[in-house]
Amino acid sequence: MKRRTFLTLPLLGLTPLLTHCNSSMDHLGSRRNLSSTLSLEPSSSILPIPELMTGTSFDLKLQKGTRQFLTDKTTDTYGINGDFLGPAIKVRNGDNISLNVTNNLSESSTLHWHGMHLPGEMDGGPHQLIQPGETWQAQYQVKQEAATNWFHPHQEGETGRQVYQGLAGLLIVEDDHINTLGLPSTWGEDDIPLIVQDRYFTADGQLSYLPSAMDGMNGMTGGTYLTNGVINATTELPAQLVRFRVLNGSNARFYELKFSDGHDFQQISTDGGLLETPQTLSQISLSPGERIELVTDLSGRTGQQLSLVDANNANKPILEMSITTPNDQPGILPEILASREHPSEADAAKTRTFELNMGGMMGGMNNNQSELFTINGQAMDMNRIDERVPINTWEIWKVNNRTGMNHNFHVHGASFYLLDRNGEFNQVAAYEKGPKDTVQVGAGDSVRFMIRFTDYTTDATAPYMFHCHILEHEDRGMMGQLIVI
16 A cells, blocks of 8 residues: 655646735645645545446435545545445436435535536526425436536535535436447446545544635645545556546646556547547546546556556546456447537627636635635626526627636536637637537636527526636636526
């Protein structure tokens, strides 16, 4: 079992706005001293595979728990049907499903179905609070193509803390088309879910959330990586095609994923569904809330060791793999994955612009602080509707990042297609040209995309959200509300 001393400074590649951070330096100094003496040794590093729940009715319980991430230390956690994280739910396009969420916590929460196309009142956003002891039901028909989505709390001002404590899980959609492709699909053998997160542990093994003011500004990061809820995750994989469903479930960290030997892999899916053709890459960036599916060929590697690493953090391992003999049901990788008709600018009835900016002062480390980050000059207000969008109408949305730090932008209720970055179509990579619901917007950059809301109208009692998916930015005001009319 390897011992690794964890890093404590944020490693987002963000440009800190130091005028807001001078008050945090004593906290950061104490964290450095702590990290020099604290060794994190996981009690177990075998990659757990989330339980795969299938059918049309699902019971989910938000609950407190404990987990021994570290040897001889017990950590207080939150979990869904368990002590940390939750199950993976698989549903099919066309099915009528019921998701029954019981809140066994001592505080209110919600459960948002990130990436799902559904009515506003079923979205699980900040307007659908579940009080302690209550059960809330999301009931709707699945109307979308195959994709790897997820669920997590979305209570205003508390999202970052509750996700950090452990509330998250995968929500997988399948359809008839994807089942004809022959992709690797044996759950836990050659179809591997990876929920990638990072955490900061205190000396007594507890999860430390926002120990400094800078953590609230940059977003909460920690130098200890968790994969499916364990540190230093290891697994055995067959020497054949292997499919990874990767979720960046971190609060704020941007990952640059690659294999330790630099070998190419094929990306097959973006947030909302399949790419038209597999895209060959050697590494890929993933911001909080984004998902990708990738396939790597491990044929001929029996007996070898390999790691999936984060190139943004000195190739820190995310998953260490031992390659074993192939199984008797290997998948294939088709040359064509999907056929798409992408909308063009000429289809757009309107352009909307969203300015991501700073506003107000930090004023401390309160997780409910809501004046630091803004969209179009305004912080989130539950009583204000920011956009009214006609149903079944293509629009161009332009997102301008006016800050000196990286952000991303997530929209509830619909997927979108990227048009350009900084006005240049060639800056949209082929691996980003599938349906998306979360897009990276670098410091000083702008992104344009085509979006259309279908099937459901909404009102002010159950609007959809749009926001930065760095959870501390969302909690501090970088979020708005839209209704579909």
